[in-house]
Amino acid sequence: MTAFEEFGIIPELSEAISSLNWTLPTAVQSEAIPAILGGADALIAAETGSGKTGAFCLPIAQIVWERRKSPESLTSSDSSESQHAHLLNREDRDASLQIDKSGLNCDARVGKEWHGARGKAGIHGGGAYYYEVTITRDGLCRVGWATMAGSLKIGTDFESFGYGGTGKKSYGKKFDDYGKSFTTNDVLGCFLDLDNLKIWWSKNGEQFPMAYSIDRKFKSPATCLFPAVLCQNSGLAVNFGSAPFKYPPTDGGRTVGVAATPAGNLKWWSAEEKQSVDSTTPLCIILEPTRELVQQTFQNIQTFAGVLNEPKIRCVTLAAGENMNQILRTLETGCDIIVGTPSRIVDLIQTGKLATKSLQFIVIDEVDQFLADKNGGARQIDTLFRALPLVAQDGTRRQVIACSATLHNYEVARFADRHMTFPQWIDLKGTDCVSSDVHHVVCHVDASEDKQWIRAKYAPIHLEDDHVHDGDQIRAGTNDRDTISLGTKILKGIYVVKAIQALHMDKAIIFCRTKQQCDHMEHFLRQNNFTAACLHGDRSAEERQSSLEGFKKGEMRFLVCTDVVARGLDVQGVPFVINVTLPDDKSMYVHRIGRVGRAERMGLSISLVSTNEEKVWYHKCRTRGVGCQNTKDIGKGGCTIWFDEKKMLGEIEEHLGATISTVDSDFAVPIDEFDGKVIYGEKRSGGANFATHVLSLASSASQLADLETKMQLEYLRNNRHVFMAFNAL
Numbered sequence: 001m002t003a004f005e006e007f008g009i010i011p012e013l014s015e016a017i018s019s020l021n022w023t024l025p026t027a028v029q030s031e032a033i034p035a036i037l038g039g040a041d042a043l044i045a046a047e048t049g050s051g052k053t054g055a056f057c058l059p060i061a062q063i064v065w066e067r068r069k070s071p072e073s074l075t076s077s078d079s080s081e082s083q084h085a086h087l088l089n090r091e092d093r094d095a096s097l098q099i100d101k102s103g104l105n106c107d108a109r110v111g112k113e114w115h116g117a118r119g120k121a122g123i124h125g126g127g128a129y130y131y132e133v134t135i136t137r138d139g140l141c142r143v144g145w146a147t148m149a150g151s152l153k154i155g156t157d158f159e160s161f162g163y164g165g166t167g168k169k170s171y172g173k174k175f176d177d178y179g180k181s182f183t184t185n186d187v188l189g190c191f192l193d194l195d196n197l198k199i200w201w202s203k204n205g206e207q208f209p210m211a212y213s214i215d216r217k218f219k220s221p222a223t224c225l226f227p228a229v230l231c232q233n234s235g236l237a238v239n240f241g242s243a244p245f246k247y248p249p250t251d252g253g254r255t256v257g258v259a260a261t262p263a264g265n266l267k268w269w270s271a272e273e274k275q276s277v278d279s280t281t282p283l284c285i286i287l288e289p290t291r292e293l294v295q296q297t298f299q300n301i302q303t304f305a306g307v308l309n310e311p312k313i314r315c316v317t318l319a320a321g322e323n324m325n326q327i328l329r330t331l332e333t334g335c336d337i338i339v340g341t342p343s344r345i346v347d348l349i350q351t352g353k354l355a356t357k358s359l360q361f362i363v364i365d366e367v368d369q370f371l372a373d374k375n376g377g378a379r380q381i382d383t384l385f386r387a388l389p390l391v392a393q394d395g396t397r398r399q400v401i402a403c404s405a406t407l408h409n410y411e412v413a414r415f416a417d418r419h420m421t422f423p424q425w426i427d428l429k430g431t432d433c434v435s436s437d438v439h440h441v442v443c444h445v446d447a448s449e450d451k452q453w454i455r456a457k458y459a460p461i462h463l464e465d466d467h468v469h470d471g472d473q474i475r476a477g478t479n480d481r482d483t484i485s486l487g488t489k490i491l492k493g494i495y496v497v498k499a500i501q502a503l504h505m506d507k508a509i510i511f512c513r514t515k516q517q518c519d520h521m522e523h524f525l526r527q528n529n530f531t532a533a534c535l536h537g538d539r540s541a542e543e544r545q546s547s548l549e550g551f552k553k554g555e556m557r558f559l560v561c562t563d564v565v566a567r568g569l570d571v572q573g574v575p576f577v578i579n580v581t582l583p584d585d586k587s588m589y590v591h592r593i594g595r596v597g598r599a600e601r602m603g604l605s606i607s608l609v610s611t612n613e614e615k616v617w618y619h620k621c622r623t624r625g626v627g628c629q630n631t632k633d634i635g636k637g638g639c640t641i642w643f644d645e646k647k648m649l650g651e652i653e654e655h656l657g658a659t660i661s662t663v664d665s666d667f668a669v670p671i672d673e674f675d676g677k678v679i680y681g682e683k684r685s686g687g688a689n690f691a692t693h694v695l696s697l698a699s700s701a702s703q704l705a706d707l708e709t710k711m712q713l714e715y716l717r718n719n720r721h722v723f724m725a726f727n728a729l
């Protein structure tokens with residue numbers, strides 16, 4: 001058994017796991033995999049590089065395969081097919097309620113505690129429905145209906161309705177006398193009439209009057225009712241119509257219900273709905289913020305899904321820049337998992353080209369980024385959730401999984417409230433934090449002190465500035481604000497090259513503030529005879545892909561980019577990150593520096609922080625900077641601000657609850673201050689370190705052994721008379 005199997009992963013996936021050289025699940029995987037397999041909505045917060053992608057890709061590949069494999073989700077005209085949805089849902093129950101293999105018998109042995117479960121199939125639209133419950137073991141119990149948002153303790157909120165053994169009906173925590181009490185072997189009938197909006201019950205065939213007149217909202221798929229049972233030290237057997245009912249419901253001689261089967265049983269789905277159940281529409285959508293992450297996650301899920309056969313799992317990517325005709329052809333032939341960006345997915349759903357009726361999972365990776373984007377991202381997520389069913393065609397509840405290294409904010413909590421059902425927090429460290437495999441330092445850049453930039457400005461090779469000072473009077477040698485701001489930009493270029501040389505960087509990701517600065521930095525690095533590629537939103541899809549591949553293969557030493565790749569990007573063994581400027585958003589700092597220190601390899605991030613304010617672009621114009629030359633301050637209708645980087649550093653430190661170490665411009669990083677000898681880009685502590693460790697502890701260990709011997713001898717000496725007396729007996 002592999003370590004992953006202990007967490008519920010099927011042996012069929014072992015081959016794929018070994019191909020990645022994963023021997024043990026990471027901490028977040030150990031928690032998230034069983035939760036997702038168990039059917040929970042999950043909020044996964046764990047540090048960068050901790051394996052969150054695998055934490056959702058592995059269980060999703062498995063569940064999608066299992067569901068496609070099981071007859072439940074296959075298209076069939078056989079009416080018995082729908083019966084599979086008519087079981088109690090093991091994934092939607094209190095932990096101590098046992099549900100047997102048939103999915104129709106349940107039992108709770110714990111006294112004084114209620115344990116409930118919902119059925120797998122929710123009912124919406126119209127028609128009248130009936131199911132039966134036989135009491136198999138006496139104790140306390142309640143039977144009835146509940147929405148997905150309702151409590152499993154039915155009758156204790158406004159989303160569920162119950163009828164209990166003591167002869168009481170319950171709704172909204174109000175318990176009123178109703179019908180008769182019941183006990184072992186009694187058979188209860190549970191009625192729901194969506195045409196006339198009423199609920200009532202029967203005992204051993206005797207129907208009681210209407211118990212509740214219900215709201216119209218229960219007709220809607222989003223708020224529909226599921227059969228629900230609740231036990232306290234009791235046992236129940238449910239019959240959702242797969243066996244003949246003991247007391248087939250009649251209404252003046254007619255079978256109650258819109259779709260009675262020849263056997264007199266009731267079906268759950270209307271004919272129209274049943275026809276549209278199929279195996280060609282996706283079961284899972286995974287949302288990623290960028291094309292690069294779409295590709296990366298797609299490869300991850302393909303690695304797992306690719307080893308599963310009969311049926312084969314079909315995965316598709318949906319992001320801007322892809323061939324639409326080809327995508328549409330693939331969607332027509334059928335797919336199981338879609339990995340894409342929200343804009344493309346929303347577009348296809350709204351134009352009716354992507355059907356969502358079978359959807360059972362939504363994963364939102366980097367969810368906080370979408371929610372923070374008030375213009376596009378948050379709106380798209382809302383639109384998407386409005387378009388997606390709460391309950392899939394086969395009655396399975398939609399499962400929502402959201403993750404990020406920076407999940408702790410109000411928007412995420414609000415999102416969870418609105419779109420998730422009792423989400424389980426998989427939160428290993430509590431707040432946004434930096435992996436212990438990432439060392440991060442700051443180098444202060446003071447252009448009023450370090451005047452090297454003046455010579456550089458007039459030399460043929462220097463970092464081209466962003467032209468915000470083109471209209472300003474620059475007087476080299478003075479310390480006026482505009483001059484020092486310009487000097488900072490040039491000096492930072494000098495420091496980047498110094499850092500590369502001092503730390504012998506053969507590979508690094510370099511973050512700049514704007515696309516224009518990235519272009520300038522790429523050019524500057526090339527002028528210094530370094531290989532460099534650039535990745536930002538203005539580069540074409542092909543160019544971005546080739547830059548990333550070139551960097552991954554080691555053909556390019558440096559990848560210069562904007563925050564477009566600050567999140568999620570996983571390139572193995574990158575040792576260094578350089579922040580030419582700090583990001584505007586403090587959580588982005590965590591993501592940027594998290595591009596190193598991944599998969600147990602050590603990494604170092606260096607941030608160049610100006611001690612003086614720097615004038616920078618801040619485009620609020622309609623073109624978002626394209627062709628913009630308005631260098632006036634934003635307060636005067638322009639597109640620039642004065643960026644106080646020292647203040648930003650303070651905010652980041654406060655956010656992380658730590659002071660970030662400082663290095664001088666010689667970039668002599670105080671490695672000993674961290675944890676001794678590390679090689680950035682390599683795994684922490686190799687054999688050599690263990691050897692040193694053993695040697696340094698050897699003398700203490702030997703002293704301890706001597707003390708132990710002395711103590712034992714002393715004990716024997718002191719207790720000699722006791723031992724002698726004992727031997728004499």
Ligand SMILES: Nc1ncnc2c1ncn2[C@@H]1O[C@H](COP(=O)(O)OP(=O)(O)OP(=O)(O)O)[C@@H](O)[C@H]1O
Pocket residue numbers: 020021022023024025026029046047048049050051052053054404405567568569570572594595598599
């Ligand atoms: N169980 C494991 N054993 C060894 N390596 C693993 C394991 N799980 C994941 N990894 C590796 O760790 C690296 C980081 O994983 P992943 O990209 O999922 O991190 P993440 O938590 O999503 O990070 P981020 O927050 O930056 O997106 C990847 O290279 C991945 O292959």
